[in-house]
Amino acid sequence: MTGAVGPSLDGGVSNTIGGGVFFHAVVQGRDVQVVLPREVTxxxxxxxxxxxxxxxxxxxxxxxxxxxxxxxxxxxxxxxxxxxxxxxxxxxxxxxxxxxxxxxxxxxxxxxxxxxxxxxxxxxxxxxxxxxxxxxxxxxxxxxxxxxxxxxxxxxxxxxxxxxxxxxxxxxxxxxxxxxxxxxxxxxxxxxxxxxxxxxxxxxxxxxxxxLDTLDAQASLDLITRIVAGRRGPDDPRLLDATGLAELAGLCAGLPLALRIVAALLADRPHLHPHALAGQLRDDQYRLDGLSRQQAAVRAAFDLSHQHLTDAQARLFRLLPVNPGPDIATGGAARLVDLPEQQTTRLLADLHRAHLITEPAPDRWGMHDLVRLYATDQQTHQASGQSDDRPPDDSHSAETETEAAAARRRLYDHYRHTAATATAHLHPTVPADTNVFPDRKRALAWLDAEHTNLIAVAITAPEYQRPETTTGLAFALVDFLLFRRHFTDLITITTRARDICQQIGDLQGEGAAWNNLGLALAGVRRFDEAITAHTHDLNICQQTGDLHDEGTAWNNLGNALAKIRRFDEAITAYTHDLNICQQTGDLHGEGQAWNNLGLALAGVRRFDEAITAHTHDLNICQQTGDLHGEGQAWNNLGLALRQVRRFDEAITAHTRARDIYQQTSDLHREGQAWNNLGNALAKVRRFDEAITAHTRARDIYQQTSDLHGEGQAWNNLGNALAEVRRFDEAITAHTRARDIYQQTSDLHGEGQAWNNLGLTLAEARRFGEARGSYQRAIAAFTATGDTATAELVQGWLAELPQPQRRWLGFR
Missing domain, CATH: 3.40.50.300 (P-loop containing nucleotide triphosphate hydrolases)
Structure with a gap:
């Protein structure tokens, strides 16, 4: 069941949309923020x-x-x-x-x-x-x-x-x-x-x-020499065998991939002489008829390195391609080969020293695509009991095929079960297993690191007759994928899960898949499709008599309806959910229902009822210890209080929300709370404090690279500055807001900025410029279809040079 936090009806701050099927407290807003990080590391x-x-x-x-x-x-x-x-x-x-x-x-x-x-x-x-x-x-x-x-x-x-x-x-x-x-x-x-x-x-x-051409003879020799010297020291006597090293380098055809592999063989085996290794490499190349010189060099280097692997190393090497993602963590590799993690770490280090695998990030292992193909070939050869120079032996086939299938089962089960354990940490009401992940931060770190692998496993599992892996991951990952806004991935794997449930006649699973699909579709703003999906889920829940899931379906249907401003229908849906949560004793779900109902009530300007609803949500969040939800409740309560001109109470509410966001280190939402607080302070003419609040909001938006939020803060800051007759600074602020709205293609926001700039210019008695700004505002509002506001601005334009002070915002 998802919750939502929305904007004030006078154009208040908009927050970021999210949600989850597990009653996860989220935030939604009319305008979505584009947040750019300060640095892409x-x-x-x-x-x-x-x-x-x-x-x-x-x-x-x-x-x-x-x-x-x-x-x-x-x-x-x-x-x-x-x-x-x-x-x-x-x-x-x-x-x-x-x-x-x-x-x-x-x-x-x-x-x-x-x-x-x-x-x-x-x-x-x-x-x-x-x-x-x-x-x-x-x-x-x-x-x-x-x-x-x-x-x-x-x-x-x-x-x-x-x-x-x-x-x-x-x-x-x-x-x-x-x-x-x-x-x-x-x-x-x-x-x-x-x-x-x-x-x-x-x-x-x-x-x-x-x-890029192949390396010349001297560069090839340098590469081998430097790798061996780096691992064995510059005094290794084999480095004096210039003839043997040059012969070895020449057989690698100037390809760094082959050169690094043979250099690693020398470095790992201090008694192996360059001339002897060159002889082995030459003999292997003689077998490879029909290949180019470079192809033969690489394949022979692979063969030579593989021949020197122990049985345990070779087994890990040939099973690594079973993982369908781009790389694998040490823990995943350990499950793949069913060995203790410490032993697997040593084997991975051995393969890395042999230059057969790469370490693209700490504790993660990948393969060059040529090496991956070679490892897959080795798996095939092993399955048929065949090496490169031996005929097939069918007696080995069943045993090795079982080995590969068992490796895939272990790895896929590892991903499925660990994902479920990790996502439990994202659920505010379900106890999480702290033996695997001590806290939410580490659980999220694992999910982030394995995200690509998890999606690849969910997609490929049916090819290996493991549909339960697809459905298990699709359901386990909902909270995470919604939290991180990986909506496209959620649509992909949830659609597959829905189809599987339909094929096997799992009606309850199909309903859950429809629900999750609706959440993902709403995430990408395909609201009509989301409404259809939630309606399918609702019908199935009513058919199966699952009252709890029916409440979830009503809630999520209400969210989708509210997004396209069908507030009366949304209110009906939230009321159904509220009644079911109270009937089943789902206190956390009841809080979310009150929250969403309050937003919908505000959408039809029933502000007193909205205040009552948000107060119920606030009490429940405090009772259940949901601190993040409490911040959300204070924020929404403050917005509703401001609508009924209870400004002092709104200031208190936004201050509490700000303090909670500071406590939970949610910097972006702290900026939103500062912005809302500034708006409430301006309503009681505490303009100096409002300027401080909007300045703080602007700085946070800049720090979190939220360009659209920064535009809102500049707009509100300009309004407050104009109120204390700091017109030059106000003109600068509104100009910055206008530029940002233009950059983010927010035509309605641009119209507000032009209007406020025009009003400030008029206050500064720059009437010609003011007329131009008002005209640009009218054009912007007309282009967006907001004819009512366009007519208002037209009236204010007619009042020049003495317009009434009417800011558009505070936002």
């Missing part, structure tokens, strides 16, 4: 570390770096594309460059990195999927991420424009793309945001091309 966006051993690429790295220099003559090249063979080191060059320019401070906004997996058909990302990930990473609420790729691309370019306007220059890295259609929608609209692209092909892009 490499950890947030998945920028892998650069290898400490980097050689032979100084020229191309310098060229790439110079192309990103912000002060270079002629401007920055928008797109730089690095192309070359698989395993030639394209990603390493780009990562090395990215880390260098970040250290130089050239990109104060940070870096956004995405691996498109362009040559892996099972994991290949579309441009739309990559855009959704990037938009989510930089703080765009899920309800503002469109469903269509073209719309996402337009929003993305607007966001990039917002970053550059704030002088927070970003660097974009699109790695491992296989086609132009994976790249074009991700590109910026102008040259202010540079992009680095890697591909095995020369893509048809308007880009500066950098063809």
């Amino acid at each position: 490499p950890a947030l966006t998945g920028l892998p570390p650069a290898s400490p051993v980097f050689t032979g690429r100084a020229g191309v790295a310098r060229t790439l770096r110079d192309g990103l220099r912000p002060d270079q003559p002629g401007g920055v090249q928008v797109v730089s594309a690095v192309a070359g063979l698989a395993g030639v080191g394209k990603t390493e060059v780009v990562l090395h460059t990215a880390h260098r320019v970040l250290a130089e401070g050239w990109f104060p906004g940070g870096v956004l990195f995405v691996d498109m997996f362009g040559y892996d058909p099972d994991r290949r990302l579309s441009a739309g999927q990559a855009l959704a990930g990037w938009l989510s990473a930089i703080g765009i609420p899920g309800e503002h991420i469109p469903a269509g790729e073209q719309d996402r691309s337009r929003l993305w370019r607007s966001v990039l424009d917002a970053y550059t306007r704030q002088e927070r220059r970003l660097l974009l890295i699109i790695d491992n793309a296989s086609a132009e259609e994976q790249v074009r929608p991700l590109l910026p609209a102008d040259a202010r945001t540079p992009v680095l692209v890697t591909s095995r092909h020369t893509l048809d892009l308007d880009a500066r091309l950098h063809d």
Whole structure:
């Protein structure tokens, strides 16, 4: 059951929408905030570390770096594309460059990195999927991420424009793309945001091309030597075997991927001599007829490294591709191979030293796509009892197929059960198991880290006859996906869960899936579809006689109805929910029902009843210890009190909400509370205090990069400044608000800013400018269809040069 917090009816502050099926206290508003973080850090966006051993690429790295220099003559090249063979080191060059320019401070906004997996058909990302990930990473609420790729691309370019306007220059890295259609929608609209692209092909892009060739003989030798010296020390006597090392380097065909693997073999085995290893590598290459020299070099390096693995290492290596996501945590790998985590950690470290796996983030492990394909082949060979040089032996097949299936069962069950344990921490009324996750923060950290894997598992599970994994994850992840606003993911997995429940005749599960689908559809503002989904759920609940779930269905149906201003129907729905919660003794649900009912009552201007409803919600939140819900209740109560001119009580309510948000470290909602408090203070003409409150709100919105909220704060600040005749500062504030509303395409807000600017200019006796501002306000309101306000402003324009003081806001 979801709750909601809405705006005041005089255009009050709008909050951020959210919700969940588990009575999670959330916030909703008429206008959704676009929150940009102060900095996009490499950890947030998945920028892998650069290898400490980097050689032979100084020229191309310098060229790439110079192309990103912000002060270079002629401007920055928008797109730089690095192309070359698989395993030639394209990603390493780009990562090395990215880390260098970040250290130089050239990109104060940070870096956004995405691996498109362009040559892996099972994991290949579309441009739309990559855009959704990037938009989510930089703080765009899920309800503002469109469903269509073209719309996402337009929003993305607007966001990039917002970053550059704030002088927070970003660097974009699109790695491992296989086609132009994976790249074009991700590109910026102008040259202010540079992009680095890697591909095995020369893509048809308007880009500066950098063809990466294989390493020459000296660079190949340097790479092997530096890796061995770094692991064994510069006094390792084998480093004096120049002939053997050169022979070994030559057999790797200048490919860094192969060179790193054979260097790791030498480093891990101090008694293995370069000449002997070169002989083994040459013998393996002789078997590989029909392959190019580079293909043979990589495959032989893989084979050679694999032959040196222990049974336990080889088993982990071949089972790692069972995980359908981009990487795997140590805990997941331990479940995959059914070994203690400490032992699995050692095995992973062994594979990492062998350069067979990567560590894109601490305690997370990935594979180069060529290595992943090789590991999958080994799984197939093992299943058929076949090595590269032995004929098939069917006697091994059943045992190894059981091994792979058992690994998948263990891993998928691990994800399913751990997800359920973690999401229990997001539920305010259900006891959570603190043995796995001691607190909510750590549970959320696990869910964030495993988010991509969890969705991939839910999608792929039916292919392996595990539909219960899909339904289990779809239901377990609802609260998390709503909380983080991953609405598109929720729609995807919940639709699959609904179809599975329909196929097996699970009516209760189908109803729950309809409910969750409705929440996700409302999250992306597809309210008519959400109403249909909740109506399906309601009918099923009434059919099965599940009174508790029926209350949830009525509540969520009411939320969807309220969003399209069908308040009378919403009031009916919330009243049904309220009655059911009281009948079943669901106290927390009753509080949420009172909250939502209060908002709907305010929507039809029944403010006294709204105050009663929010007071009931406040009492229940205090009784149940729901501190966040209490802050929400105080906030909404204050908005309703202000509507009936009980301003002192409204000031108290907003002050309590502000204090709770400070206590819970909810900085963004603290800014909203300051803004509401300033509005209430202005109503009792405590303008100096209102100026302080709106200034604090503005600073918080800037700190949290909420551009739309910042516009509201500037608008209210300008109104308060004008009231104390600080006209120059008020004109500056309204101008800033106008500019922000224009930037965020909020035409109605822009009209309010033009009106308030016009009024302030008139107060300052700048009547010609005031007329122009009023005319712009009238045009904006007319364009939005708000003819009533347009007519009001037209009347005020006619009153010049002595208009009455009528601010639009305070908002």
